[in-house]
Amino acid sequence: MKIDFDGIQAFVVIAELGGFNKAAEHLHVTQTALTRRIQKLEAYLDLKLLDRTTRYVELTAVGREFLPQARVIVGEMTAAVSRLKDMSKNSRGNFTLACVPTMAGQILPKLMREYAKSCPRNRIRLLDATSYEVRDAVLNSQAELGIGIHGEQHPDLNETPLFDDPLMFFCRESNPLSSRESVTWSDMSDADLIVVSNLTATRVFMDYQLAKRGISLSGAYEVQHHATAISLVAAGVGCAILPASTFQEGDRPGVRRIPLVSPIVKRKVILITRKNNTLSPAAEAFFELIKKTHFGLTPTT
Amino acid sequence: MKIDFDGIQAFVVIAELGGFNKAAEHLHVTQTALTRRIQKLEAYLDLKLLDRTTRYVELTAVGREFLPQARVIVGEMTAAVSRLKDMSKNSRGNFTLACVPTMAGQILPKLMREYAKSCPRNRIRLLDATSYEVRDAVLNSQAELGIGIHGEQHPDLNETPLFDDPLMFFCRESNPLSSRESVTWSDMSDADLIVVSNLTATRVFMDYQLAKRGISLSGAYEVQHHATAISLVAAGVGCAILPASTFQEGDRPGVRRIPLVSPIVKRKVILITRKNNTLSPAAEAFFELIKKTHFGLTPTT
DNA sequence: CTTGATATATGCGCATATCGCAATAGATTC
DNA sequence: GAATCTATTGCGATATGCGCATATATCAAG
Known part of the structure; x- marks a missing residue:
C-alpha cells in the first residue's frame, strides 16, 4: 500500500481548524473528499485518529500523539516543495561559477552587477582558478559554469565562445x-x-x-x-x-x-558547461545573460 | 495541483540506488512507473532533478540540493507511518490510567503484571488520585481509562462495573x-x-x-x-x-x-471511559484484559 | 561500422482511486 | 418538535497510475 500524503495533510488541517468544513475550504476541496481521505487513512493505519460525531470533531489519544509529527511532516514537505517551485519560477537559487582570474577582474564585475539586477537574491559562488582548474571544476560538477580559455576539447564539456x-x-x-x-x-x-x-x-x-x-x-x-x-x-x-x-x-x-x-x-574566451547536465535555474539565468551580453572586444568569428 | 509523495520517494530511491531499474525493484513497481513519477514531479516543479541519458542517471545541481531534504522527508514520513501501523497492529504505545489509591495498591499490581506479559513494551502512566480526580482526569482526557468508585453519573462518561x-x-x-x-x-x-x-x-x-x-x-x-x-x-x-x-x-x-x-x-468499583472517545490500541488492550479478569471479590450483579 | 547489451522513454489500454453532487443521518438549539 | 449544522454515503464522471510491449538512446565489443 502506498503512503498517503493527502490523508495526513487532511488530518493536520482538520485537527488544526477543528472541523471538516473549515478544512475543506482551506484545501479547496469539498468536505466530502476530506471524509474519504480520513476514512482511507484510518483504514490503512487500522486505527482512529479523529473521534467525530456529526457535530464535533475531536482528536483520539493516538491522534493527539500523531499530530505533532504529522505537522512536522506536512510542514517540511510543503516548505521544500514550495522552495523548489519558487526556485524554478523565479530562477532563484545559488550556483558556482569557476573563472580564470583575468576575467574575474575585468568582465565579471559588470556581469555580476547585471545579474544582481535581474536576480537580486541569488548568490554566485565564485571559484577563481587557473584555466585547467576551471575545466576540472566544471567536469566534476564543483561548478556549473566555467569561464576559461579555449584549449583542448573534452568529450564531456560544451564550450560556448564568448x-x-x-x-x-x-x-x-x-x-x-x-x-x-x-x-x-x-x-x-x-x-x-x-x-x-x-x-x-x-x-x-x-x-x-x-x-x-x-x-x-x-x-x-x-x-x-x-x-x-x-x-x-x-x-x-x-x-x-x-x-x-x-x-x-x-x-x-x-x-x-x-x-x-x-x-x-x-586566445578564445569561452563559457564551459558539462554536456548532458541541466543547469539550475539560477545558472541558466546567468547563462542567458552572458550570451546576450556584448563584450567590448572583438567578437568571436 | 497535489503534492506528490510518491514522486519524491521515487527521486530519493533512484538517486540513492543510481538507476531506475534498481529503484523499481526496490519499490516493487515497474521501471515504467518510476519514469512517469519523475516526469510528473519534474513537470510539477518545472525543473529537472535528474539528468538522464538512456544509459545513465545523474543528479542535476538542483537535484543535489534537494536530495538531503527529500531524504529527510521520506524518512520521517515512512518512520511516522510505520510507527502508527505498528501501534495498531501490536497494540503498542503508552496510555494513562487514573486510579484510586486503594485499587492501585490491591488489584492493579496483578493487572499490570498481566498486561506487561501481553504487551511487554507498553508503559502505563499511572495517575493515582481521589475518586473525584479520577473522574476529572478521564473527563478532560488526561487519562484514557479510570478505575474509580460509582457515584454521580456524568453524561460524557461511560462506566463499566468491575x-x-x-x-x-x-x-x-x-x-x-x-x-x-x-x-x-x-x-x-x-x-x-x-x-x-x-x-x-x-x-x-x-x-x-x-x-x-x-x-x-x-x-x-x-x-x-x-x-x-x-x-x-x-x-x-x-x-x-x-x-x-x-x-x-x-x-x-x-x-x-x-x-x-x-x-x-x-461500593461499586467501576472502569471509567469517555463517551465518544476511541481508545488507543494500548488502552483498548488493557480494557479487554480488565474485562476478562475475574476479581476475587463479589462480582457486580 | 555494425551489432548486441543495457537502461530509459513512450504508446496504449485497463483498473481503480478520487472527486463532486445530491441525498441521508445524527446531534444540538430554540 | 422543527430548524439547522455537520459528517457520511450512494453514485456517476473523471483522472490517475500502472503494466505490458515496444521504441529509442548509449556504450562496448568485434
Whole structure:
C-alpha cells in the first residue's frame, strides 16, 4: 500500500481548524473528499485518529500523539516543495561559477552587477582558478559554469565562445613604439619583455602560436600574474605582452596598449558547461545573460 | 495541483540506488512507473532533478540540493507511518490510567503484571488520585481509562462495573468479635472505631448508606488513608470499617476481616471511559484484559 | 561500422482511486 | 418538535497510475 500524503495533510488541517468544513475550504476541496481521505487513512493505519460525531470533531489519544509529527511532516514537505517551485519560477537559487582570474577582474564585475539586477537574491559562488582548474571544476560538477580559455576539447564539456582576446603590446608612453598604431612581433626583438609564467594557459598558448610561425621570444622578466606585469610596465621596468582583456584603456595613466600583429595571436574566451547536465535555474539565468551580453572586444568569428 | 509523495520517494530511491531499474525493484513497481513519477514531479516543479541519458542517471545541481531534504522527508514520513501501523497492529504505545489509591495498591499490581506479559513494551502512566480526580482526569482526557468508585453519573462518561466492594469490619484476633462469621453495624456501637476521613469517597458513600437506614456511627479515630487505618488496627488501637478490597486475607498477621451485614453496604468499583472517545490500541488492550479478569471479590450483579 | 547489451522513454489500454453532487443521518438549539 | 449544522454515503464522471510491449538512446565489443 502506498503512503498517503493527502490523508495526513487532511488530518493536520482538520485537527488544526477543528472541523471538516473549515478544512475543506482551506484545501479547496469539498468536505466530502476530506471524509474519504480520513476514512482511507484510518483504514490503512487500522486505527482512529479523529473521534467525530456529526457535530464535533475531536482528536483520539493516538491522534493527539500523531499530530505533532504529522505537522512536522506536512510542514517540511510543503516548505521544500514550495522552495523548489519558487526556485524554478523565479530562477532563484545559488550556483558556482569557476573563472580564470583575468576575467574575474575585468568582465565579471559588470556581469555580476547585471545579474544582481535581474536576480537580486541569488548568490554566485565564485571559484577563481587557473584555466585547467576551471575545466576540472566544471567536469566534476564543483561548478556549473566555467569561464576559461579555449584549449583542448573534452568529450564531456560544451564550450560556448564568448569573444576573442588578442594578445597586445603594453608599454609606457615614453617607449619609442608607443605612438605606433600596431606593433609586430619582430619589432620587439630587443625590448625588455615581461611575460607571464609558462605555467599559465596564456603563456603556453602564446608559445605554441609563435612556434608555429618560427618566432621565438626572449623574455627578460617572468611573472605569475597579469596584474603584476602591468604594474611593472607602469613602473617603467619594460614592455609586456598580455591579453587585451587584461586592461581597459585608461586603467593606468601612462600605459599604452597597442595591437600586436603579424601574426595576430588571440586566445578564445569561452563559457564551459558539462554536456548532458541541466543547469539550475539560477545558472541558466546567468547563462542567458552572458550570451546576450556584448563584450567590448572583438567578437568571436 | 497535489503534492506528490510518491514522486519524491521515487527521486530519493533512484538517486540513492543510481538507476531506475534498481529503484523499481526496490519499490516493487515497474521501471515504467518510476519514469512517469519523475516526469510528473519534474513537470510539477518545472525543473529537472535528474539528468538522464538512456544509459545513465545523474543528479542535476538542483537535484543535489534537494536530495538531503527529500531524504529527510521520506524518512520521517515512512518512520511516522510505520510507527502508527505498528501501534495498531501490536497494540503498542503508552496510555494513562487514573486510579484510586486503594485499587492501585490491591488489584492493579496483578493487572499490570498481566498486561506487561501481553504487551511487554507498553508503559502505563499511572495517575493515582481521589475518586473525584479520577473522574476529572478521564473527563478532560488526561487519562484514557479510570478505575474509580460509582457515584454521580456524568453524561460524557461511560462506566463499566468491575465488582462490588463491600465494607467490612477489621479487628485483631484478640477482639471479642473476631471469631464471628459476620458482624452487624449495631454490634460495633461501643467499639473504638477507626474510619477514613470524610473527604474520601468511601466515607461519603458510607455515611450516605447508613443515614438512609438511620444508623449513625461515632468514630473514635479518623485517618486519611486506608493503609493507615489497617496499620492502626494491627497495632491494636481499635477496629476499622474499610472496603474489602483494601486487604487480602493474610496480609497482616493477627488482623481479621469480617463481613459486615445489616445492611451490607458495598461500593461499586467501576472502569471509567469517555463517551465518544476511541481508545488507543494500548488502552483498548488493557480494557479487554480488565474485562476478562475475574476479581476475587463479589462480582457486580 | 555494425551489432548486441543495457537502461530509459513512450504508446496504449485497463483498473481503480478520487472527486463532486445530491441525498441521508445524527446531534444540538430554540 | 422543527430548524439547522455537520459528517457520511450512494453514485456517476473523471483522472490517475500502472503494466505490458515496444521504441529509442548509449556504450562496448568485434
